Amino acid sequence: EAGVVQSPRYKIIEKKQPVAFWCNPISGHNTLYWYLQNLGQGPELLIRYENEEAVDDSQLPKDRFSAERLKGVDSTLKIQPAELGDSAVYLCASSSSGDEQFFGPGTRLTVL
């Protein structure tokens, strides 16, 4: 069974540029999560989807961050414009039952 797929794995951009990350969850997993992981910290939830509905986006900075999960399968997280402080690892996870989340390898973003 394929795991959670994320792309790109690494991204380097200049500040004020837009950037997008893509996630394909495990087949059949209705719940999808985006996490932000700063260096030396644990992941922090940005947004959670149940199918195509964003049911918890309270921690998503909506002035510059947006996300979508069209058709309730894969998802895209976008930052526009990126700031220096956005440099971090962006993790995607999925689950079917809620009591175990499966994580992808993450996208490491560097903003110069």
Place this chain on the structure above:
Amino acid sequence: AQSVTQLGSHVSVSEGALVLLRCNYSSSVPPYLFWYVQYPNQGLQLLLKYTSAATLVKGINGFEAEFKKSETSFHLTKPSAHMSDAAEYFCAVSGPGTYKYIFGTGTRLKVLA
């Protein structure tokens, strides 16, 4: 509200020695507790989970953890460290059916030859 505290951001053990990584939690509801491992440039992999069944939980790679409600702890142990155990370990708490994990800040385990 829920929170997790991992004592010791860095732990070093000799190969073959006992591994003990500490996790204390705070939760206003019966907690679900998890330990994840993260190898460099990889995502998080579940080691084990406690979801209100047996208090001693056995996981992959020889790890286990014991839920102690009186101490609000969920420490991770392994009897004999292996070089391949060198990684970062995260403890997380959630509530039943809440879907929201609260992670600790992580403990980086170094295994000395």
